[in-house]
Amino acid sequence: DQSGNKYLLLESDRQVQDSQIMLETVDVIVQSSIRMLPTFSSQDLSNVAWALARLVGNTSSETDAELGVRDVHKLLHRIGRRMADPRMAVTSQSISNTLWGMANLEFFDAAIYRGVASRLLSPEITTKCNPQVYGNSLWATATAELEIADKLDFDTTHVPVSERTPQPTDPITAVFDMAAKDMMRRPHQYEPQHIANILWSFSKLSIRHPL
Numbered sequence: 001d002q003s004g005n006k007y008l009l010l011e012s013d014r015q016v017q018d019s020q021i022m023l024e025t026v027d028v029i030v031q032s033s034i035r036m037l038p039t040f041s042s043q044d045l046s047n048v049a050w051a052l053a054r055l056v057g058n059t060s061s062e063t064d065a066e067l068g069v070r071d072v073h074k075l076l077h078r079i080g081r082r083m084a085d086p087r088m089a090v091t092s093q094s095i096s097n098t099l100w101g102m103a104n105l106e107f108f109d110a111a112i113y114r115g116v117a118s119r120l121l122s123p124e125i126t127t128k129c130n131p132q133v134y135g136n137s138l139w140a141t142a143t144a145e146l147e148i149a150d151k152l153d154f155d156t157t158h159v160p161v162s163e164r165t166p167q168p169t170d171p172i173t174a175v176f177d178m179a180a181k182d183m184m185r186r187p188h189q190y191e192p193q194h195i196a197n198i199l200w201s202f203s204k205l206s207i208r209h210p211l
Helices: 015-039 042-056 061-067 070-085 092-104 111-123 132-145 171-185 192-204
Strands: none
Touching: 015 042, 015 070, 042 070, 042 092, 042 171, 070 092, 070 111, 092 132, 111 132, 111 171, 132 171, 132 192, 171 192
């Protein structure tokens, strides 16, 4: 699984009925979460985004219509705004799970992604980032196909040092830089899936980095 989690799948001979129960359950989750959002911790917020991605992700357009994609995206927008709020206590895992959930649910709002990802740049969060956090966060932002700035600042082949800024100003680019440096520092701690996610993300957004 892309998120690094493992699941138990139960076989069913009542797929139509089970699908209907799932739809009704997701609708209750979405409507209840919208009302209760102000009381949620960052872990609660990321768990909702992650759970919705598991329940709704990769569904048919008919299912999307039944679930009310507009309500799902409204909820994700509110989750993103709260996660991006510097007053909200967050963890590196809650940030990456939120980004992963948003990307899987095809929620694309550049400002929200930048706000959430920028929380990874806080010193107290950066020290807690692990390979899975970097792999999932980069994969999510690349899947969202964000337009990013400063990406040529890593190009040691074609861009002279005098033309590169020492530190990216775009938070997404800064997170990519941070992930690359971490992977180069401790490659033995990165699993093949983490490495694949990071390299694919750099390629997807056309970022040249001396990895």
